[in-house]
Amino acid sequence: MATPALETHDLTVTYHKRPVLYGVxxxxxxxxxxxxxxxxxxxxxxxxKSIMGVVPSSGGWVKVxxxxxxxxxxxxxxxxxxxxxxxxxxxxVMDVALMGTYGRLGLFRRPGKEEKRRASEALEKVGMLPxxxxxxxxxxxxxxxxxxxxxxxxQDSDLYLMDEPFAxxxxxxxxxxxxxxxxxxxxxxxxxVVHHDLQSASExxxxxxxxxxxxxxxxxxxxxxxxELLQKTYGGRLTLLSEVxxxxxxx
Amino acid sequence: xxxxxxxxxxxxxxxxxxxxLMAFLVALPCSQVGSFLILRRMALTGDAISHSVFPGVxxxxxxxxxxxxxxxxxxxxxAGLISTVLIELIHKRTRVKQxxxxxxxxxxxxxxxxxxxxxxxxxxxxLDLECVxxxxxxxxxxxxxxxxxxxxxxxxxxxxxxxxxxxIVLMALFYRVLLLSSFDTGLAASxxxxxxxxxxxxMFAVSFIVVAAFQAxxxxxxxxxxxxxxxxxxxxxxxxKTMLALAALHCLLSAVGGLYIHVWxxxxxxASVVVCGAVLLLLAWLLGPVDGxxxxxxxxxxEHPDNExxxxxxxxxxxxx
Numbered sequence: 138m139a140t141p142a143l144e145t146h147d148l149t150v151t152y153h154k155r156p157v158l159y160g161v162x163x164x165x166x167x168x169x170x171x172x173x174x175x176x177x178x179x180x181x182x183x184x185x186k187s188i189m190g191v192v193p194s195s196g197g198w199v200k201v202x203x204x205x206x207x208x209x210x211x212x213x214x215x216x217x218x219x220x221x222x223x224x225x226x227x228x229x230v231m232d233v234a235l236m237g238t239y240g241r242l243g244l245f246r247r248p249g250k251e252e253k254r255r256a257s258e259a260l261e262k263v264g265m266l267p268x269x270x271x272x273x274x275x276x277x278x279x280x281x282x283x284x285x286x287x288x289x290x291x292q293d294s295d296l297y298l299m300d301e302p303f304a305x306x307x308x309x310x311x312x313x314x315x316x317x318x319x320x321x322x323x324x325x326x327x328x329x330v331v332h333h334d335l336q337s338a339s340e341x342x343x344x345x346x347x348x349x350x351x352x353x354x355x356x357x358x359x360x361x362x363x364x365e366l367l368q369k370t371y372g373g374r375l376t377l378l379s380e381v382x383x384x385x386x387x388x
Numbered sequence: 389x390x391x392x393x394x395x396x397x398x399x400x401x402x403x404x405x406x407x408x409l410m411a412f413l414v415a416l417p418c419s420q421v422g423s424f425l426i427l428r429r430m431a432l433t434g435d436a437i438s439h440s441v442f443p444g445v446x447x448x449x450x451x452x453x454x455x456x457x458x459x460x461x462x463x464x465x466x467a468g469l470i471s472t473v474l475i476e477l478i479h480k481r482t483r484v485k486q487x488x489x490x491x492x493x494x495x496x497x498x499x500x501x502x503x504x505x506x507x508x509x510x511x512x513x514x515l516d517l518e519c520v521x522x523x524x525x526x527x528x529x530x531x532x533x534x535x536x537x538x539x540x541x542x543x544x545x546x547x548x549x550x551x552x553x554x555x556i557v558l559m560a561l562f563y564r565v566l567l568l569s570s571f572d573t574g575l576a577a578s579x580x581x582x583x584x585x586x587x588x589x590x591m592f593a594v595s596f597i598v599v600a601a602f603q604a605x606x607x608x609x610x611x612x613x614x615x616x617x618x619x620x621x622x623x624x625x626x627x628x629k630t631m632l633a634l635a636a637l638h639c640l641l642s643a644v645g646g647l648y649i650h651v652w653x654x655x656x657x658x659a660s661v662v663v664c665g666a667v668l669l670l671l672a673w674l675l676g677p678v679d680g681x682x683x684x685x686x687x688x689x690x691e692h693p694d695n696e697x698x699x700x701x702x703x704x705x706x707x708x709x
Contacts, residue, residue, distance in 0.1 A: 191577040210580055217574035226427060226571050227628045236568055240579040244565055272626035288575075 140203040142167040142296045142327035143188070147197035150180070150187045158183050159351045160197065165329065165344070167202075167295075170322045172332045172342035176371050179349045181331045182218065185298040189215045201296060211241050214294035216285050218301050224274045224281060231269040233284050234260050237291030252291075259290035263317065279310030286314060297321070297328045304333065315341050335367070396651040406542055407650070408643045410525060411661045413548035414604045415639035417555035417597045419617035423635050424590065426618045427628075428570045432487065433472065434614045436494035437591060438598045439607055440471035442501030445599060450508045461599050468595025469588060471497050498607070525604045525657040544604065551600040558593065559632075566590075567628060605658035612662040617642070620669040624676040638668055 143165040150158040158180040165171060173181050186192040188199050190206055201209040214237075234256035235248050242248060248256075260266040263283040273281065282302055289297055303311055318328055318341075329346070332338050338345060339362045347353040347361060347370040354361040354370075396404040425434040444467025448459045471493050478489035559566070569576040569586045577583055594614075601610045621634035645668070646661030653660075674681050 186574070189574075189578045190580075191574050207580070210578075213578070215575060215578035217572060221574055222572045223427075223429075227622065227626050227631050228567070228571060229627065232567075232628075233571075236572070236575065239564055239568055242564075244581075245561060247564075274626075 139167060141165055141200075142169070142202060143329070144200040144203075145188065145197060148184070148187060148194055148199065149196035150183050150192060151195045156195075157350065158187065158194075161348075161352045163346065163352060163355050165327060167327050168322060168325050169327055169344050170318055170342050171327075171329045171344045171346055172338045173329060173346045173348060174332050174335060174338050174370070175348035175353075179370075181348055182300050184348060185215070185300060185329060185331060189213065189298060191215070212295045214289045214292040214297045216289045216297065216299040216302060219278070219282055219285060219304065221300075224276075226273065228273060229269065230260065230265055230271050230273060230276070230284050231256060233273060234265075234269070234287045234291050237288040237293075240292060255293065256287070256291045259287040260284075262290055263287045263313065277307070279306040282306045282310060282314070286317060295326055297326060299328065299330045301331050301333060303330075338362070392648075392652065396647050399651055402539075404647060404651075406545060407525070407657060408647050410542070410545050410548060410604065411643035411646055411657070412640050413545065413552050414525070414601045415613045415617065415642060415661070415665075416552045416636055418601055418610065418613035419621075419635040419639050420555055420559050420632060421590070421594055421597055422614035423618035423621065423632055424566055424570055425594070425614060426622060428590075431615050432490050433475065433591070434594055434598075435611045436471055436475065436490045437468040437594050438602075438610045438614065439494040440497035440501075441465075441467045441595050441599050441602065442498050442607060443467050443504055444470075444501075444595075445602070446501050446504045446508065450504075461596055464599030464602075465592050465595040467497065468591055468598070472588065472591045525661075548600060548604070551597065555593070555597060605661070609658045609662050612665060613639075616662070616665040616669055620665070620672040623669075623672045638665065641668055 141164045143163070145161055145163050148158065148161040149156060161184060173184060175181050183192055187194040188206070190199075199206050201213055206213065231253075235252060237259065238248050238252040238255055242252070257266060257269070260269055263286050265280065265283050265287055268276065268280065273284065276284065282305075286302065289299070302314055306314070318330070321328055322343075330342070332341070339358050343358060344356060345358055345361050346355045347366055349370050349372065354366045396407075400407065422431075422434060425431050441464035444463035444465070445460050448457065448463030452459050474493040474497075475486065475489045478484050478492060479486040484492070565576075565581060565586065568579070569581055569583060573583050576586075598610055598614075601613060605613060617635040617638040618631070620638050621631040624634050625631045642661050642665035645664030646657065649655060649660035649664060650657040
């Protein structure tokens with residue numbers, strides 16, 4: 138069997154002695170596009186943060202392409218939530234895309250021609266190259282998210298963990314992002330995406346990870362996108378019904 | 389008119405140059421590290437440190453009896469770190485929020501410094517409260533001088549030149565680390581940068597710079613030097629490197645302007661520099677090329693990216709589906 142892109146065993150995270158994520162065992166094969174879904178407070182963001190080591194885990198281990206995260210750090214790209222940064226920060230679109238190359242540069246080497254080329258290419262891919270000299274605060278939400286994706290592309294990793302890339306973006310950007318994700322999968326990349334919208338989840342991803350503090354299920358969409366498992370994830374009929382009602386109201 | 393412009397040089401001679409240089413050299417490292425404090429939303433922590441280094445200085449002075457001793461810097465650095473640890477402890481372990489925690493730790497430590505000063509050192513020492521509050525920049529010309537390149541250079545200038553150089557070299561070396569960790573802690577952590585290490589390293593640097601600037605401008609005005617240049621530059625630029633350069637320019641202009649105010653009105657030199665800096669900030673706010681109020685008044689509406697409106701409409705319609 139080929140080495141899985143990501144393997145976690147008994148991954149547990151506690152905040153102030155209260156567990157928020159319990160013993161998550163998951164093995165993600167290379168080249169899959171995975172949606173992480175679950176209700177609010179299910180620990181979706183915490184899961185990818187703890188895989189990345191951004192949030193310390195209190196138990197269990199993580200392996201990336203068969204090795205510890207530290208040994209394979211440069212093969213993993215992380216896209217934080219868009220709201221997690223200050224968009225008034227005095228940097229340009231190009232500066233942000235260049236940050237994607239910092240990981241491989243180490244602490245002191247400066248980005249050179251090669252890094253700038255990679256950043257430009259990444260911006261081109263998400264259609265943001267014409268904006269490279271613009272201050273990031275002058276962008277719309279969708280454009281900001283594209284810049285974040287360009288930064289991830291510039292990282293040139295093999296495994297990507299993305300925290301809600303579809304939050305607050307317009308329909309055009311959403312379509313562009315999903316096309317990009319599918320193209321990345323074609324090139325053999327593995328992508329895990331925290332996702333909020335149940336409805337589109339089954340169309341966008343080929344595997345789903347259902348999470349509610351514990352791992353409820355992980356597998357191909359046709360196997361896990363079932364009423365029983367969704368009900369188990371979203372904690373009973375009531376929540377699920379209100380979800381559906383919400384969606385109906387939106388339509 | 390010409391008389392006014394040449395007055396400082398008529399009165400002080402080369403001393404006018406030393407005063408400007410000293411004010412600039414004190415403000416420069418403060419402005420650079422202060423710019424990052426502003427971007428990290430830690431301006432208040434900078435205030436806190438500038439006050440809480442005081443007990444560290446007093447204790448170190450008690451043991452060494454020498455105001456120029458490097459132990460003062462170590463003492464100040466430790467006191468600064470203690471104050472940041474104290475802030476973290478209070479707001480993580482109790483229900484008191486961070487702003488209140490800052491208020492608690494720096495006032496207590498500063499007061500502790502005053503009590504220690506008066507009990508341990510008595511009242512007849514170089515390190516007096518007057519100097520702690522207002523600084524002794526104006527007394528620069530009475531300080532010891534050392535011969536350097538055929539000039540008699542006041543000793544504090546040599547010290548501050550060193551501090552400025554060390555600060556700028558460190559900032560250049562860690563520029564990208566500071567940039568990324570200030571902008572996006574999550575990504576920085578995913579690259580293996582240690583956020584806590586960077587935080588405390590930065591706090592130690594602030595303590596070190598503050599204690600160097602402390603003797604020149606005092607504990608209160610040093611806050612102004614940490615925040616004013618960076619804030620004024622922030623209003624004028626959307627690029628970090630430009631912002632840092634403008635902050636340095638702000639220091640130079642404040643130093644020159646401060647000297648004129650000092651000589652014309654016979655006022656405290658340190659306070660004059662800060663007043664001048666504040667006026668410059670006001671000008672930046674009114675005339676700044678980026679957010680300047682004046683330009684906004686001239687334009688019919690604030691500038692927007694060409695397709696901003698288009699995107700917004702799409703967003704709204706996407707939400708309603």
